[in-house]
Amino acid sequence: xxxxQLQDTASQIRRDIVRMVHGCQSxxxxxxxxxxxxxxxxxxxxxxxxxxxxxDGYLSFSRAGTGEDIFFLSNGHISPLFYSVLSRRGxxxxxxxxxxxxxxxxxxxxxxxxxxxxxIRVASGSLGQGLSVAAGMAHAKKLxxxxxxxxxxxxxxxxxxxxxxxxxxxxxxxxxDNLVAIIDWNKQQIDxxxxxxxxxxxxxAKYEAFGWTTISLEDGNxxxxxxxxxxxxxxLKGQGKPVAILMKTEMGSGVDFMMHxxxxxxxxxxxxxxxxxxxxxxxxxGDY
Amino acid sequence: xxxxxxxEKKDTRSGFGAGMAELxxxxxxxxxxxxxxxxxxxxxxxxxENPGRFVQCGIAEANMIGVSAGMAIAGYIPFATTxxxxxxxxxxxxxxxxxxxxxxxxxxCVSHAGLxxxxxxxxxxxxxxxxxxxxxxxxxxxxxxxxxxxxxxxIALADHNGPAYLRFGRPVVPVFTDAxxxxxxxxxxxxxxxxxxxxxxxGHLVWEAILAGExxxxxxxxAEIINIHTIKPLDEEAIxxxxxxxxxxxxxxxxQLNGGLGDAVCQLLGRNLPTPVEMIGVNNSFGExxxxxxxxxxxxxxxxxxxxxxxxxxxxxx
Numbered sequence: 001x002x003x004x005q006l007q008d009t010a011s012q013i014r015r016d017i018v019r020m021v022h023g024c025q026s027x028x029x030x031x032x033x034x035x036x037x038x039x040x041x042x043x044x045x046x047x048x049x050x051x052x053x054x055x056d057g058y059l060s061f062s063r064a065g066t067g068e069d070i071f072f073l074s075n076g077h078i079s080p081l082f083y084s085v086l087s088r089r090g091x092x093x094x095x096x097x098x099x100x101x102x103x104x105x106x107x108x109x110x111x112x113x114x115x116x117x118x119x120i121r122v123a124s125g126s127l128g129q130g131l132s133v134a135a136g137m138a139h140a141k142k143l144x145x146x147x148x149x150x151x152x153x154x155x156x157x158x159x160x161x162x163x164x165x166x167x168x169x170x171x172x173x174x175x176x177d178n179l180v181a182i183i184d185w186n187k188q189q190i191d192x193x194x195x196x197x198x199x200x201x202x203x204x205a206k207y208e209a210f211g212w213t214t215i216s217l218e219d220g221n222x223x224x225x226x227x228x229x230x231x232x233x234x235x236l237k238g239q240g241k242p243v244a245i246l247m248k249t250e251m252g253s254g255v256d257f258m259m260h261x262x263x264x265x266x267x268x269x270x271x272x273x274x275x276x277x278x279x280x281x282x283x284x285x286g287d288y
Numbered sequence: 289x290x291x292x293x294x295x296e297k298k299d300t301r302s303g304f305g306a307g308m309a310e311l312x313x314x315x316x317x318x319x320x321x322x323x324x325x326x327x328x329x330x331x332x333x334x335x336x337e338n339p340g341r342f343v344q345c346g347i348a349e350a351n352m353i354g355v356s357a358g359m360a361i362a363g364y365i366p367f368a369t370t371x372x373x374x375x376x377x378x379x380x381x382x383x384x385x386x387x388x389x390x391x392x393x394x395x396x397c398v399s400h401a402g403l404x405x406x407x408x409x410x411x412x413x414x415x416x417x418x419x420x421x422x423x424x425x426x427x428x429x430x431x432x433x434x435x436x437x438x439x440x441x442x443i444a445l446a447d448h449n450g451p452a453y454l455r456f457g458r459p460v461v462p463v464f465t466d467a468x469x470x471x472x473x474x475x476x477x478x479x480x481x482x483x484x485x486x487x488x489x490x491g492h493l494v495w496e497a498i499l500a501g502e503x504x505x506x507x508x509x510x511a512e513i514i515n516i517h518t519i520k521p522l523d524e525e526a527i528x529x530x531x532x533x534x535x536x537x538x539x540x541x542x543x544q545l546n547g548g549l550g551d552a553v554c555q556l557l558g559r560n561l562p563t564p565v566e567m568i569g570v571n572n573s574f575g576e577x578x579x580x581x582x583x584x585x586x587x588x589x590x591x592x593x594x595x596x597x598x599x600x601x602x603x604x605x606x
Contacts, residue, residue, distance in 0.1 A: 066362075114390075122357060128350075133358040138358070163351060166348035173346075
């Protein structure tokens with residue numbers, strides 16, 4: 001997909017996010033908007049996924065993902081983004097986005113496999129678990145001689161969870177150079193800035209010390225830079241070390257009044273705010 | 289009373305190790321994970337024969353559960369192993385989200401459950417794990433009674449698609465079940481048919497229930513003894529049938545009274561067939577250091593205690 005198309009896709013995904021969160025008056029728009037460019041780059045450009053379609057025209061989803069690049073979302077609260085990307089990529093009807101967080105929906109508040117929503121491989125939401133799951137998948141791919149790549153996205157606040165560091169210690173021990181962990185370094189968490197709530201200090205230095213190769217992504221809301229970082233990560237395969245991308249993003253990116261604050265971590269816009277947000281996000285692919 | 293004898297005593301964890309060795313030879317999808325307790329879990333044979341299918345995780349149980357979930361998604365059948373204390377409460381949330389709720393085919397196989405862990409004391413003597421795992425949706429919970437049954441349960445788990453918690457122990461105990469038994473998950477084993485009382489036991493308490501049956505026989509009490517190795521899903525039919533026949537029940541387990549097998553049986557009977565029940569188990573307390581035999585006696589988890597509860601429950605029959 002060309003750059004303009006990727007940018008247009010990201011814009012539509014951002015519209016989906018604010019509309020979904022508005023539609024149920026709950027959910028997490030801030031981090032979803034901040035990571036929209038990464039997930040767009042991954043699913044619409046970088047990742048090699050199974051393109052085979054079912055009779056109904058939607059992608060045929062294999063949970064095992066043999067031969068496919070795999071993405072795990074560890075910070076499951078940015079589910080609006082994940083659901084929008086999966087539906088826009090063709091896993092399920094975009095109309096289903098309207099059911100987000102509502103009763104009897106497959107689009108649970110946090111991602112779940114329970115109702116067999118195509119594209120989801122593990123439940124997430126309770127933080128700190130995704131890196132371990134991704135490492136298990138990466139290790140399994142190595143055992144099976146499957147040369148594809150496993151990606152996992154975590155929040156920066158999530159780095160406060162102890163299990164993250166258990167996983168960070170496991171991956172280099174097993175030389176999982178088919179594993180790319182991306183840390184959404186937006187410096188915000190629910191109770192305020194990460195520096196104030198629980199200072200993460202130098203996350204990159206920590207990963208380096210644990211045996212990872214790190215890549216700094218200065219602007220994770222510039223798709224060009226995101227793609228460059230992802231290409232660089234792929235080039236590092238075969239060197240015996242997992243790769244961590246420290247991705248600086250702006251929480252709420254794309255909607256001016258949601259940026260530069262942690263306030264929109266888990267708050268839904270009202271009607272007026274929705275209208276103001278949508279003015280800033282061109283409708284490119286058609287709203288659901 | 290049907291006669292049960294044994295020629296040797298073995299630990300149930302060695303039954304697990306033997307089961308894993310056999311699975312290693314016959315099922316290429318089975319992988320083993322361990323958190324720095326390889327010798328305790330008796331994984332030596334599996335590792336020696338299948339080094340590539342063993343994942344040493346170090347002392348990091350939460351990560352081990354996550355790695356197991358990831359490997360299961362990829363199509364492997366991971367057996368994640370550690371002590372029961374570290375494979376239940378310590379990683380409850382990891383099991384809940386990445387295994388049970390995600391429906392990943394992970395077998396959590398844990399040794400050193402209960403008081404019979406012995407001298408290490410209460411920090412390691414988990415007595416709440418059945419309660420925790422029983423409460424978790426989608427989870428199968430199995431607590432076999434001897435070496436042979438543990439081996440059979442281990443092998444059966446590889447053919448069972450879904451999350452499971454297999455709990456076994458440290459000490460050597462009589463080997464009294466058949467070496468070539470067929471293990472059916474969720475199916476009670478009728479140890480002895482009787483008419484006066486139903487003794488429903490799991491794990492190490494099954495042998496004690498047999499000994500209690502022999503004591504009671506001398507007093508003219510004809511005890512039915514049922515081994516519930518699968519606590520969840522519970523073989524409700526077998527329990528209701530037995531309680532209908534005998535009219536009173538004693539449950540026995542190496543676990544807290546709260547939330548264990550006895551609780552499950554009481555819930556079943558209360559809803560379907562109100563029946564007098566007495567329970568053997570640890571009553572709302574932690575354990576302590578001591579030999580397994582000393583602890584089982586002090587906490588009332590032996591044949592004498594079972595027999596005494598039987599006498600009490602029979603008096604409550606209408």
